[in-house]
Amino acid sequence: MNTIIEPFKIKSVESIYFTTTExxxxxxxxxxxxPFRIKAKDVLIDLLxxxxxxxxxxxxxxxxxxxxxxxxxxxxxxxxxxxVKSITNMPLxxxxxxxxxxxxxxxxxxxxxxxxxxxxxxxxxxxxxxxFSGAEGIDLxxxxxxxxxxxxxFKGNMDINALQKTIVNIGAENIPMVILTVxxxxxxxxxxxxxxxxxxQKICTENKIPLFIDACRFxxxxxxxxxxxxxxxxxxxxxxxxxxxxxxxxxxxxxxKDAFANIGGFLAMRDLDLAMQCRNLLIVTEGFTTYGGxxxxxxxxxxxxxxxxxxxxxxxxxxxxxxxxTNKLIEAGVPVMQPAGGHAVYIDAKKFLxxxxxxxxxxxxxxxxxxxxxxxxxxxIGSLMFxxxxxxxxxxxxxxxxxxLAIPRRVYTQSHIDYVSEVIIEVxxxxxxxxxxxxxxxxxxxxxxxxxxxPVL
Ligand code: F0G
Numbered sequence: 001m002n003t004i005i006e007p008f009k010i011k012s013v014e015s016i017y018f019t020t021t022e023x024x025x026x027x028x029x030x031x032x033x034x035p036f037r038i039k040a041k042d043v044l045i046d047l048l049x050x051x052x053x054x055x056x057x058x059x060x061x062x063x064x065x066x067x068x069x070x071x072x073x074x075x076x077x078x079x080x081x082x083x084v085k086s087i088t089n090m091p092l093x094x095x096x097x098x099x100x101x102x103x104x105x106x107x108x109x110x111x112x113x114x115x116x117x118x119x120x121x122x123x124x125x126x127x128x129x130x131x132f133s134g135a136e137g138i139d140l141x142x143x144x145x146x147x148x149x150x151x152x153x154f155k156g157n158m159d160i161n162a163l164q165k166t167i168v169n170i171g172a173e174n175i176p177m178v179i180l181t182v183x184x185x186x187x188x189x190x191x192x193x194x195x196x197x198x199x200x201q202k203i204c205t206e207n208k209i210p211l212f213i214d215a216c217r218f219x220x221x222x223x224x225x226x227x228x229x230x231x232x233x234x235x236x237x238x239x240x241x242x243x244x245x246x247x248x249x250x251x252x253x254x255x256x257k258d259a260f261a262n263i264g265g266f267l268a269m270r271d272l273d274l275a276m277q278c279r280n281l282l283i284v285t286e287g288f289t290t291y292g293g294x295x296x297x298x299x300x301x302x303x304x305x306x307x308x309x310x311x312x313x314x315x316x317x318x319x320x321x322x323x324x325x326t327n328k329l330i331e332a333g334v335p336v337m338q339p340a341g342g343h344a345v346y347i348d349a350k351k352f353l354x355x356x357x358x359x360x361x362x363x364x365x366x367x368x369x370x371x372x373x374x375x376x377x378x379x380x381i382g383s384l385m386f387x388x389x390x391x392x393x394x395x396x397x398x399x400x401x402x403x404x405l406a407i408p409r410r411v412y413t414q415s416h417i418d419y420v421s422e423v424i425i426e427v428x429x430x431x432x433x434x435x436x437x438x439x440x441x442x443x444x445x446x447x448x449x450x451x452x453x454x455p456v457l
Pocket of ligand 1 (some may be wrong): 049051062098099101120123125126181185214216253254255256264265406422
């Protein structure tokens, strides 16, 4: 038997909404060619994000009924804390309402002008929180990670030589933290190897720089290690996760990803002084230390989801389903990031729409075409998201122009995915008629969420 089946049965369903191409054309125009501005009811297959969009299990829903809403010392917090500790072995666990709240707290404390945070690749909210504090973020992705079409097992790895050089250039005293994003979301959902985590830790220890893990997709990363790295085939996901976290001083987590929760996150760490500062700020901005902006029922859903995500039948199906869509696109000649990542398919928009210059945002143009063609909503991860301007107002483009189709966990079936592949291939076959876009309104930070665009005539 070769078919890897969905490892669940469906107990409850939600309708999806159908629209015509004509309707979608007008919806796109009204949304100023920015799918973040489109109503979810106007989307057929929503691949905007895998964050907070998971289908929870019957166990999680049962856990929700056990949620204890005490302001202080809720038993739900202790179940949550225990679940986080069992994976990270970190003694100090601080709940937050989502990942970026954890980021805001840690970077407010450690950031500020003159400080530099080094990463394989910082996610957009992570970079924004670093920059908001006045500090700067530096991405040091390995060479393989810069080439979308060349497969390699661990394209999320950090460039170790570049890390060493950067520490010498900047001075360890100006680097409050190195952060490894696992898997590397903005770089194609590609994993980081255990070897790389170990090497980064060695350099951090030598230079007395704390190492943190952005752990949103820790289980997907652990599964890739099991599949691809020598010596891990017989280890359980929990054992691999334990080892990954053993090299880190702390972590930030969005429970909206690898905890199957619709909201939530946390900080975990080993340093008591730092934890006390984080807790003080938590009380001011999020809530008391045993709920941190979450309801007791959310803590229960996360506690259960964190354990469920490590089920190998689930992870096998998860990774396989992303690979299934990626392979269909490769067969049709569509340029995609290779190999398949852990949570999403990444289309190389620069190649897909080679007639559109980066100043006309080929990624965003592709996102709009996929919506128009089939009601499929994805997100641009390119120069709209990460582009900056030089002093003369000229665009400094992002390293890659990608379109991400993120697959929500346990939500869509194989026929939904088959449909998505048909839409993409149809758009690919008619790509020469697609036009670029120009920005007509934008904000100084995280502009992709709200920017207004119009087609270049
Ligand atoms: N770090 C990574 C690697 C992420 O992918 C995200 C969120 C965050 C931090 C922030 O977490 O949303 O709970 O505040 N990524 C989502 C995405 C939004 O679509 O990839 P959050």
